[in-house]
Amino acid sequence: MDALARFERYMTGERAKSPATRTAYLADARLLLELLGATPLEQASVRDIRACVRQLRQRGHDARSIARRLSAWRAWFKLLVRDAGFSANPVDTVRAPRAEKKLPRPVSVDAAAGFLDNLDANEPLALRDRAMYELAYSSGLRVSELVGANLGDLQPDGTLRVLGKGSKLRVVPVGQAAHAAIANWLPCRTVLLQAGEQALFLNRYGRRMTTRAVQQRIAHWSDQLGLGDKLHPHRLRHACASHFLQGSGDLRATQELLGHASIASTQIYTHLDFERLSAVYDQAHPRAKGK
Known part of the structure; x- marks a missing residue:
């Protein structure tokens, strides 16, 4: 059995991958054979694989797509080492090359x-929407944290308990x-509330909001207010x-x-702050620009 057929059977049977995943991984495997050229698959070295990555970069593939292809190639070779004597x-x-972190568009x-x-x-x-977006901006909440908030998470001391990524609990101030x-909003919540629902923010049927609904509502308000620079919930978090x-x-x-979890994720905001500092410096410092 040739290497490609072995890989397809492995993904179909042992790994039970979806048809879309199988198609993508087989396409990645065929791409590797193309990039290796005359080099037999069983003789491919680390240097050869790195040369293939360089070719992908030259063809304009981004870091994310290269990482996916490397994942497919890694799984393929792992199988061939186990079952085909590689x-x-x-x-x-x-x-894969390090992906560039894109800075969020700043909101003044x-x-x-x-x-x-x-x-x-x-x-x-x-009233609900105003409360949601005030809270998102006030406390820097992810949209998943916004819809996941329960009424009981509001604390007497003016803070909010938030269940974040990885089920990590944190407490944030609320302005x-x-x-x-x-x-x-709370009196309206009482009117809409369905029995047993704990969510702080409810839809018109008295149940917990979905992330998609929160996104649609802010898009609705952006259109209503004629905003040229459309807002979305995550931009309010960035703004906060x-x-x-x-x-x-x-x-x-x-x-x-x-x-x-890592301060490296937070450091992107220092770049935004530095851009603001640079702009102020250019306008204010007597030696910033030549006469």
């Missing part, structure tokens, strides 16, 4: 305040504007982080607020 897996020590303090202050909170679902918006860091200068506190 001596080693040359992909084991090859890593005025833009965030303008959006929140202009939500026309004159009916129950609008006065968010507290006021939540207080306005960058504005908090600009005001406090405390990277570690920003990390705690956002619930980042």
Whole structure:
């Protein structure tokens, strides 16, 4: 049995991969054979695999797609070492290029305040939306954390318990504007509430909001307010982080607020802050620009 057929049978039977995954992995395997050229598969070395990665980069493949192809190649060679007598897996020590972290588009303090202050909170679902987005901006919540919040997570001391990624619990402060918006929403929540529902934010049927619904509602408000630069829930989280860091200068506190496991994830906001600093410097410093 040739190597490709063996790989397909392995993914279909032993691994029970979906048809889409099998198709993608087999395409990756055929691509490797193409990139290796005259080099037989059983003779491929670590140097050969790295040369294949360089070819992918030259063809314009990004770090994510290269990582996926390496994963497929690694699984293929692992099978061939086990079942076809290959001596080693040359992909084991090859890593994909580091993916560039894209900086979030910044949202100014005025833009965030303008959006929140202009939500026309004159009916129950609008009051709910105002409370949701005030809380997202106030406390830097992920959209999953926003819909996962329960009424009982609001604490008497003005904080909120948040269950974040990896089921990690953290406690975040809630600003006065968010507290006021939540207080306005709670009587409407009581009217909509279905028995047994614990969620802080409910849909029109009295059940927990979905992340998709939260995204659709903020898109609705962006259109209603005629925003050229559309908002989405995660941009409110980014805005909270960058504005908090600009005001406090405390990277570690920003990390705690956002619930980042690694401070490296929080450091992207230092770049945003540095961009603001650079712009102010260019305008203000007498030696920033030549006459």
